[in-house]
Amino acid sequence: MKVYLIAGELSGDRLGAALMEGLKTLYEGDIEFRGVGGPLMADEGLNSQFPMNELSVMGIAEVLPKYFHLKRRIRECADAVLGWQPDAMITIDSPDFCLRVARLVREASDIRTVHYVAPSVWAWRPKRAAKMAKHIDQVLALLPFEPPYMEAEGMRCDFVGHPVVNEPLADVADVDAFLASLNGAAEDPVVLVLPGSRRSEVTRLLPVFIDVMERLNQERPDLRFVLPVAGPVADLVREMINDMASPPVLIDPSGLSSQEALMRKRAGFQAADIALAASGTVSLELAAAGTPMVIAYDVSWLSRQIFKRMLKIDTVTLVNLVSETRVVPEFIAENCQPEAITKGVLKLLQAPQEQAEALELTMKRLGRGDQDPGLRAARAVLDGLSTSKST
Template sequence: MKKPPHLVIVAGEDSGDFHGANLATALQRQSPGIKLSGIGGSKMEESGVELIFPSSRLAVIGLTEVLGRISDIRAGRKAIREHLLKIRPDLLILIDFPGFNLHLVAPFAHKLKIPIVYYISPKVWAWRQGRVATINRLIDRVLVILPFEKEFFEQHNVAVEYVGNPLLDDFASFKSLDRRQNHNIALIPGSRRGEIKRLLPEMITAARLYLREQPESRFLIPVAPSIAFTDIEKLIPANFREYVTLLRQPLATLLEDVSFALVTSGTATLETALAEIPMVVIYKINQLSYLIGKRIIKVPFISLVNLIAGKEIVPELIQTEANPEKIVRQMRAIRDHKPSYNRTVQDLQKLKLRLGKPGAAQRAAAAIIDELKKHG
């Protein structure tokens, strides 16, 4: 009797853990008995993936942050390489996290002749487009979640499939409402410790300034699974804590009860857009990392929202621009101005339609099983 296939999944951040968990669930439904192991977080573990290394030790952003966590990265590399050598899986699934996955994991797996599917591909369209050649050489199939990515990879002769955006599942039944009368504002500082330390203080100061003008305002902060509540609380001044609520719940759930958001650039901007919540996107990293990135990044916007829309529909404040005074100025211009607020909501609704239908994880699982059969 043929033993069930064994697939390895590698995800390196909270967002990857989330998508990896949904993918794992879909794979097990479509291929009962399939065995899954790899690197991820608590959600992947709960979904039935046997973890060999925690992704929380790998979540870094920027050049200097990577240098500070080099021992963890080496430990993760050692763990996944030993695992691949030991079990020789039928297929390897990489989820985003290109610094680790594309450069440290994929070449090693390729040498072992393990088929590789990349789900949620590296953003090579934004920077270091030379990596497309690496993807073409190492990866058997790329599954993308942004509409414009399919065309980009096709132009470079990469085997690619658009499976839809997995975030749509959380917002399929989301009701369009007039939320301006809701006084709650989301402060979404991200899931990486470095960006939280850099950006949450700016958000908190902006919130305090805005509270003086709009005293009925209250602020909700989602806390990622890999972050302790105490790490967030110590960044909030004691005399402001009564106006802030920390929540450990899906961002989609939190967004049902807000009218506006301050969001760190990343996946959360798209989630906020799918909830049809106007926002200000802020981005601030180590200055050295920023200066290096500025020379090589080839896109006109930093947020997925504006990139998908092909124009600026939400403001972006970068580096020194991401200061409390300018954040509040944008809050006034959008949240306190009904025509601007409504226009932003309409733009976000159009963006949502461009992404297609829910069910990305199911379509990705089907594509992976199809790839598995090719190599069976």
Template sequence: MNLPAARPLDVFVIAGEESGDILGAGLMRALDGRWNGPLAFRGVGGHRMIGEGLRSLYPMDDLTAMGFAAVIAKLPTILKRMKQTVEAIVANPPDVLVLVDAQDFNRRVAGRVRKRLPHLPIVKYVAPTVWAWRPGRARKMYGTIDHVLALLPFEPEVMRRLGGPATTYVGHPLLSEIPELQPTADDLAVRNGARPTILVLPGSRRMELSRLSASFGAALGLLKARGQEFDLVLPTLPRLETMVREATRGWPVQPAIVTGEEAKLAAFRRARVAFAASGTVTLELALAGVPLVAGYRVSDWEAQLAKRFIVGRFATLPNIILDGPFVPELIQHDCTPDKLVDALAPLIADGPARQAQLEGFARLDALMSTGGVPPSERAAAAVLAVLAARG
């Protein structure tokens, strides 16, 4: 979609964590390619968005907090940044406001901006997980958000049913990785060899590592004690390598720790099975055709609080999209070494447990298809359509 522009299109984008920085940068690139004229980007983002030309008001890390305890500890900074963000938007209104992830922060920003700038187009990139917990959030968005860009194919219907804003499925960014996740003949030889490669992905945040690494490590020790030989690989980010090495120092089986995107993708192509923290990585493994067991733990008080709000049947994205229990989910007190290894062992051999996961994973490509158009391009087209509709 090419629209004439007499002056730079002023786009205000807010991202609150690394995944949002990736989405925001992709959207910025796609808008730059579609808009027939100059653009100006400002808001809040990380190094990827800054690299695409964003002028960030403050470091994106100021908004990053996972879990109730972390949010409470960081609340003064978050509230300060929220006020600063709203004032920047109101003082110099952009042509469009795009809110990426950071659900609670951006919901409050949207509400405050809407009261003061009722005609400003506001787009939410990444639908809130109303299908999993706090479904009332969908209806509360109506009237505040003009349009939602969804990463998962079932989300537009969920938002409609719950009374939320108009929603368009644009596709998950992992779809662009599928060609790099497809194993070559050499990769398949490793994946199907006599000595399997096991991936272990205990999370990318300190709290996840501290709560999952001991259980994952002990489970791998039990697997070896049962006579299963294997190679163990742990992909991580370069900035987390020191923390990961410390967290795995006492494991009975030491992993080969690899860093960087290229090494991670190579490990995914060759892996036979995986242990993974419940999160986006479970979908990445499924798209790579790697059977897995998902685990997750939070503090007991966080778990009790979450029970009051959770409505979804499943915790992992493959199960949610496929609407079935394909991936074993061992959450909280079920995430024990014994249960983890009992769930993983049947996935190594070519038996019914492994085949059931692989058959489910084979359906994901069709369910998540974007018709060959990259998700970022679909997102940019949707943003420009909102702009055109609002005049």
């Protein structure tokens, strides 16, 4: 069996790797993978067609300068699929890129197309479901309330759970070793700082987060700050924090194997008392670790205006949405200001336990305790393939 996959960012790389592992476990014959992915997918046997981080762009204004380059990459991916003729093409998240590839593939072939991660039509741009139905056969959904939106437009949609629920957590020894490596007293609180994995996110958010850390240092000099950094932006982050009087401890994957880097990151998540994080999948990683959080996010002025007019929900944090609560404080767009965020972090430090129930409920609703989501996703893909061949 031949499978072509595309992942455009680190969260997609994790999804792709879990799916690939699941396919290798369930499929009895040989499987060959091609496409675009990151280090975790490479560990599962994918030789990326080009670096995945070329696709890690967020926000309408941020995409515009790279439009022609991205358009060329879309064509290159579609040509690779059409030339190879795989049994299935699986695109993972990054819908603005992936669904354009799928459209070109569908226009020229009947190759089965699967999109992993349902676009958030419940949040904004609801007409996307109808548009993608023209060139997507099957959707793999991470959130339990998503299938009806996809099925209403004629696509098969399987809720497969989120891989974060079954990813291993750091054990006590790893957490203790991590805490021992930090400066300060053992009882000093640890604040995890997560400004995103995309270059555009880090450039926009980290200056705000640095300001927050400096303000917090004035209010609470006992706090210890830890900043896990994604490999593609490690040098940028290091440069940006260079002038801080008390810079955070970096968790840098450079020079480590992907598994070693993951274990160190997990130890940091487990060791943290609270987190200040960008909006996105990271909120689910924090929920899995039981780490209370404050969410802050901003985009360009133009993207702000567009999103504000299109947004259909009152929260962008996945924990709030899945748990159907609003216990995670958010500082989004024009509210992403250092003074307000600092107050939010200090308030959370006083009562972090208030989020505990929502974090636990989120994990339960996403499939914690059920079969591994990677296996569920792989089973859905294989079932979809067999069903399509028999009809």
